[in-house]
Amino acid sequence: MRNVYTVKQVNAYIKNMFTQDFMLNRIYIKGEVSNCKYHTSGHLYFSLKDESGTIACVMFAGQRSGLSFRMQEGQQVIVLGSVSVYERDGRYQVYAKEIVLDGAGLLYEKFIKLKKELEEMGMFAPEYKKADSEICADSWCCNGTNRSGSARYYQHYQAEKSICADSSVSGTGTGGWCV
Secondary structure, eight states, rough: OOOOOHHHHHHHHHHHHHHHHHHHHHHHEEEEEEEEETTTTSOOOEOOOOOOOEEEEEOOOOHHHHHHOOOTOOOOEEEEEEEEEEETEEEEEEEEEEEOOOOOHHHHHHHHHHHHHHHHHHTGGGOOOOOOOOOOOOEEEEEEEOOHHHHHHHHHOOEEEEHHHHHHHHHEEETTOOO
């Protein structure tokens, strides 16, 4: 008689194998951030990728207090974490404990240096700032059925001239003219 296992048993066994692997319990992984999402629960979900692959990652809210920057798409980072299996989905992922910038840190330093130089030149002084209405005097809106969103937009930006065009946004008769 063959041994037959449930999905839950197989996923638990695989997770146990990951847990017993010393290297996977404390591993540094370098990669580029993609699909970065800050969840309302406080957790941070993202992927690390390089030229040959991608791995899913999560940093739980309790670990995020040590994160000294806001992660964004395309940043090069080094993640300290452990690799394990998320049993419900049967997929492995990195559980991040620490994340540091790598590579993009130089670009960030250049940005801060330039910002400081511009501040010293007075480029961020109040007399150089423009009101939103100076930047966006006219406003266009291409509408489906949600007019309340458009009304809030006009109130917020207080456009001097607002032009609204009704449009079918899906189905037959859309015409393709509203982009």
